Amino acid sequence: QGARKRSGADWAVSVTGIAGPGGGSPGKPVGLVYLGIAGAEGVETIEKKLVPERKTFKAMASQSALDLLRRKIQKGAHPFSKTEV
Numbered sequence: 001q002g003a004r005k006r007s008g009a010d011w012a013v014s015v016t017g018i019a020g021p022g023g024g025s026p027g028k029p030v031g032l033v034y035l036g037i038a039g040a041e042g043v044e045t046i047e048k049k050l051v052p053e054r055k056t057f058k059a060m061a062s063q064s065a066l067d068l069l070r071r072k073i074q075k076g077a078h079p080f081s082k083t084e085v
Contacts (some may be wrong), residue, residue, distance in 0.1 A: 001038050012013055012038040015052075015065045019057045033061045038081070 003012035017033030024030035031052040036045045046068065050060045 001043060002036050010021060010039065012036075013065045014038075015061045017057070017061060019054045019061075020052050021054060023028065024052075031057060033057070033064070033067055035061070035065045036053075043059050044073060 001012070003009070003014070014036035015033065016036075018024050018028055018030050020030035022030075024032075029049075029052075031036060031048055031050050033048050034045055035048065036043060048061075050057050081084075
């Protein structure tokens with residue numbers, strides 16, 4: 001919500017995770033990513049496990065976040081209903 005507030009945007013998208021090759025742990029392995037979407041109705045976060053190759057991970061994570069935003073906008077009505085990602 002902070003990004004929305006500071007920028008005046010309708011939506012904000014965030015991505016964070018363990019892209020590797022190092023930095024993973026048993027609880028947070030390389031390839032783990034969290035996607036966040038913030039809109040007027042609230043915030044939704046999704047956890048995904050992606051391939052652990054760094055370059056592919058980064059591309060897939062950003063594409064997944066933007067696809068989630070696209071789906072929210074297309075639905076129109078209530079943007080925070082459950083979405084398959």
